Amino acid sequence: MRIPEETVDRIRQAADILEVINDFVSLKKRGSNYIACCPFHNEKTPSFNVNPTRQIYKCFGCGKAGDAVRFIMDIENIGYGEALRYLAKKYGVEIEEQEQTPEDLLRQNERESLLIVLNFAKTFFQETLQTSDEGKSIGLCYFRERGFTNPTIEAFELGYTLDQWDSLLKEGQRRGYSQELLEKAGLILSKEGGKVFDRFRGRVMFPIHNVSGRVIAFGARILKTDKNQPKYLNSPETAVYHKSQVLYGIFQAKQAIRQEDVCYLTEGYTDVISLHQAGIKNVVASSGTSLTTEQIKLIARFTPNVTILYDGDAAGIKAALRGLDMVLEEGLNLKLLLLPDGEDPDSYVHKVGADAFKTHIKEHSQDFIDFKASRWLTEAGDNPLKRAEGISDVCASITKIPDPLKRQTLSQRVAQVFHVSEQSVISEINRLVRKQQEQSKKESDRQHDRQVRQQNTAPSEASVDDINALLDGLNVSVAEGHEFPPADSLPVDQLSANGLTKAVKTPLSYQEEECIRLLMNHGTRELEPGITLCQYVLSELHEIEFQTSPFNLILTLFREAYVRGEILTANDFLNRRSEGPEQSNEIEMQHQAIHLTTPRYEISDGWKKHEIFVPSEEEIGILADAAYRNILRIKKMLAEQRMATLQQLLREPGSKTPEEGDRLLTEFMHFKRIDMEISRLLGTVISG
Structure with a gap:
């Protein structure tokens, strides 16, 4: 709609x-x-x-x-x-929704449809928890036993599903959701013989949200004892849910993570919910999967600081060690906290209370060096070989850190903890780095060998049809003696599709881009009374067409607007609509406008403090000179292009008459004089 x-x-x-x-x-x-x-x-x-x-x-x-x-x-x-x-x-902007026609529903893409049906399921599970006898007596009772209050239940949108085969299926079909869509969303299962039933039955439901708060999957816990059923059951991978890229509670935690500048990482749903209710809201869980690189990158969007809160048993220690190197490799600052044996974050915060839990985090969190070293030193005792093994293990973690300055600082810390010389620690780190590089090279060589073997099994010569297809894709006919178009005249994806290398801009396209940048940023500025930069540029480029299609389109729009008595600005391109494939040109122009109006660097305030002043392009003299030199360069490159074409025509053997040869030579000399004069004006070396 x-x-x-x-x-x-x-x-x-x-x-x-x-x-x-x-x-x-x-x-x-x-x-x-x-x-x-x-x-x-x-x-x-x-x-x-x-x-x-x-x-x-x-x-x-x-x-x-x-x-x-x-x-x-x-x-x-x-x-x-x-x-x-x-x-x-x-x-809070109200949209007057129109009733969707069957055609509208067909036009909806699969992702949007899945999000809609998952939201329906979430609401259905919430209503079942709050209104059905089974939901209240089993599901709500369980949440109350865990100590969850009504605001907490609402914040995490917790629910319950009836212990029936098809309660969700029937309600979904009644609401107009197809069986196929419900199955794609991971909400129902179909078996051979046509039997269809709900995936989740008789379980409390934990909706999993993405960063923006949309429900993308569910975690479900069974409450009765059934050896044939797993205790926890999660949604399968779908078009909207990839468990390795999702953290439970990230939507509810993101603001607190940003404010506290640290993220607490736990393992389970109830850990997150209990800590959130206790006022520790900057907490997420890697539920349903071991910690992944994608999850760490998601945390890094909001803070560079991570504290892992895992159980104090052997499994918790193993999980903490498994995620440790991955966090370091992504450049985050890491601390670890193991709770007392037999406790998890959920049970411990209920046992000691929120304030004592926060104090425990503050007093017992360790950096990864102390965390690893304490375990190695306890295990090693007086065994020097075990101590050496521990030093090597800690150094291996340090090699994962991308910042060399951090590695240097941490090597000093390792030397202090293990009572060895800093040089020996640095030597071990260097040895491990060299070993990693050698392994990386071996793997690269193996991949290269595999590629060579694959190529050797392919046909040794491309067929004539393959070559013609490639040329057709480029709209080029070698037989006609035409030159290949500049690389930037082809989209990068088209170049890739044709098996060519990524597009490389030509010198002329850079100058065309600079011209459009000046028009967008300064077109309305007067270079002298009554003469705007736009008027000056358009008059100097009269009848010249740009060879890079997006820039030529923008130049044309500037010309058309100027004829109407208007001068376009960057905002005219930034505010263009971007709906529908037919408006791809507008999307491209918007993208170009953003690119050309966003400076990558800014002058530091420190320069001003030390009275280092840098001339600004905003100054009229500098702006006028920039426009003048840009136009000269465009004209010079066009002259050089024409000279190259004329040289090729003069060199070609054929049936040229003497008159045609003289005409080509005269034209070549004309453009040669133009090229030399522009070189003189630019102060560059005159081409020979």
């Missing part, structure tokens, strides 16, 4: 990009903008930039860019309409 344009405008005006992105990433102020590590790709140094004035974001690492709507589309992997509805709900 389509949302009216006036409603879209209200949503966009209400949405604040800092608030929207802060729900998913911790932003830090730098100058007039905000930065963070990008949530769309793995990085250790922040390259994700948010501009609150223009209400846009840009990652200088992976290239992702857009406004608040585009961010929600990318981070949640949802469509344009669903992203607008998300923001409308967040900011």
